Amino acid sequence: MNKVDYLRQTHHEFLAAADEALANPKLQVILGRLGDTLGQRNREAWAQLPGSDQVREQARAIKEATLAELDKHLETLETSVQRLGGHVYWAEDAAAACRYVAEIVRSQGDKRVVKSKSMTSEEIHLNDALEKAGAEVVETDLGEYIIQLAGHRPSHIVGPALHLSAADVAEILSRPAGRTLPVERETLAAFARQELREKFAQADVGISGVNFAIAETGSIVLISNEGNARLTTALPRVHIAIMGMEKVIPRLADLPYFLKVLARAATGQKLSVYTSIITGPRREGEIDGPEQFHLIILDNGRSQILGGPLRESLFCIRCGACQNACPVYRSVGGHAYGGVYAGPIGAVLTPLYDGLAANPHLPQASSLCGACQAACPVKIQIPEMLVRLREQMVETPAAPSRLEGLAYRCWARVLKSPRLYRSATWLAAQTVGRWHRGERWLRKLPGKLSGWTKQRDFPAPAEERFRDWWNRGQE
């Protein structure tokens, strides 16, 4: 296991973590296997949806219209859930959400909790809060179960244990097994199935996230491939669902558009294995499903984003496609980003939730190649948002450097004047160009400028300027 601090919740250095990830041969092998969401499998799935671009546009249009009247849709959702006998809680931040959940769990007397995968619960560090309140919390998604045992943070939105090899997993699962499990996927999965069945059978409270919440019906939609989300909402007596407030959609008729794009973007499936539309607690006469349904609606910084220029980031349906498509993510992995949400969308969300000053490198952790936007099922303009964040950093730098300001002013001056530009390029060709004859890149710049070449090479000036070469050809 490598040395990255997987439990980080405070300060994080992207550059140091990225260097460490790049120097970790095991992680590089794992990342090398990462399926590309712009690759064959996903392309085939998209190809079987004629007019897929229009479907993505429609999903996008629904998100846009919903956010424009979010308050109304949330109130409708509340009314619908209450009509079904469910309970709704408004949590302005992580602490409030954790408090509500802990109170519900405590009121049940028994404190055994099973959880299905929820990025929102990771965002609010719910497990820590519940354990402090004396509850036993078991993650039931296989990937989440593995990293919970190992004490790691998720490294991918869809595949939280992506950073681990099968050998790592065998080692981690051997601990609760009390014997050495073989490095065989089927055996490891079978062991987890058996262990977790026990937990499901005993638990009184099931906690889930929410993929979509439907305002007019009061339903929540849960999507999974393993079936743990179904177990979490079928066996325990109490179901608590936690949603970021942007997860609401107005009508049931809006849902198919999202279902048609979500799995295609995430895993190249037409639909994930299980899609459940859960509408309130169990009804009269039913013998499965929860007796109580509690819905926690979370703000935690979202209202601030909703009122600002990066509002579009709230369109995100958490499919992970931008991560798999991103050359930076594919090189450094999820933990380097430091936040709960990694990859391109994480590079937008983490600075928004956690502050730009604390995460100055994240908006820079992109070549702006646009692969994320191309892979996104709701076509979020991630590169533009990253540029916007970079602008904000320049406008309000954390530690303004007078020297840097001076350098850029000089640079602007040179670019504005043809005469100065000619002289400068002549000088560069005569000096640096000559000294580094035949080299295309400079690996290290002197003095203060060496900051540039720490992370990338600098293009060497040519020995002969283009204009000289051109003029020579004309003669």
Next chain:
Amino acid sequence: MSRELFLERVRRAVRQGQAYRVHVSPAPAGTGYVGATGDLCEVLAREIEEVGGQAYVVADYAAAREFVARLLRDEQVTSALCWRHAVLEQLGLDSLLAELGIERHDYESLSALALSQQRRVQLACDVGITSVERAIAETGSLMMWHGPGRERIASLLPPLHLALVHRSQIVPDLFDAMGLLIDRGAGNLPSNVTLITGPSKTGDIEQQLTTGVHGPGKWRVVIVRGE
């Protein structure tokens, strides 16, 4: 913070956010409808195989009954968790299970048990036998509307899920299946509707496909063409 303050903050953000709305182009009705053409039984069977299930198209209920009997014997099933459903009655599931000496559990028998005993029985069943509300040919999905007699656990707890689908239950597209639900009206949905598209799967160990991690690892669908 109270509900009112929460919503007031959202309202303010919505107003401020009007300045940052992005351009979108809503699609015309019918966008994304894929459908399926030709023999829907065959299309459904093909798509089910595509997602890792096994599908069998049979001519009528008599053939289906024979087929189910062989399958249950081959799988050495001793106890079954069953739905109450018209399609299963047509098949004569009750008498078939009795003939095969398979212990049958369903809504009535389970309701009579104490909760702890219920759970123990449910967890021990070898097979879950259900029908569907609708099956979607395009995606190879089964749409289940759950309620008394149509338990959600039947397609979830046992390691094998066996579903019987009649030709009349097959629709071409997800939009058709969702349309039926929408037609019921927003205030009239079942407590749980689940679309099942394949056996339980995970890619959580080295991104390699592993089946049966929580739900059934074996997923068999018998499609009955005629009466």
